[in-house]
Amino acid sequence: MRIYFIFFFFALLSFQAEAQVVSTAKHQIVFQLTAGDSITHMRFIRQLENILEAAPNARIEVITHGMGVDLLQTESNLFDSKLLALQEAGINFIVCENTLKQRKLKKESFFDWSGFVQSGIVELVIKQEQGWIYIKAGE
Template sequence: MKSYTAKLSLLAVVTIIISLFSTSMEAQDTGENHKIVFQLTDNDVKSQKALTNQLKNLTESWPNAQIQVVVHSAGIHYLMKEKSGFKSEIEALVKKGVEFKACENTLKSKEIDKLEILEVAGFVPMGIGEVVLKQEAGWSYIKAGF
């Protein structure tokens, strides 16, 4: 009877150790298999702040994730040198691997020169088209803001 109880206790301890190991393995996800595209289309400072915070959280938790932010329509101010309230945050995020893309159609329709956009940002011909291409390629889509 004592050997049965000892075996049962040992089995319980081993089960607990295995479950703890499994949980810690899940918590160590660095994001290397995650591809995320954000779409920012409005000039609301609260939405831009929320986006910036979400990007910070993602890059801290998943440093190896691929992240792209496509900015178009009224959201273009987020990437403008003279209008963005998030220049230093955007530059820090770029250093962590986040890509920011400004829509050339938006620039053309709003008569904004590419030189007015932060140097760390890139360009795409059509913002909504870029979002579609990313989704078709398997990227997760997140609408920036609330």
């Protein structure tokens, strides 16, 4: 009886691991994040984790502007370890410099692995022109 349980357990584990991967294609996905609230950020992070499980070869870039840049500020960040894990998994997080100017924020207040572009909107346009799939995150 115990042998059957062990066999069943390992069969179940291998099935679950296989069931999680939906696509092995090299998708290119660019997200636009403008929401600044922590509940939206928490849900968005979970979506990113889900995508990495379902499509482990996907290239993902997150363009933040407006209040969305708050996701990447270091001070009192509730998600720093999860964001670092996502960044280490290959997700690029980008901050709009126009937003920094408008909100009088300094680059030094963001994670050192954050990328910066002059215009978040123009970066989204460029990515779409290059064939990236666009998804509006949050709200």
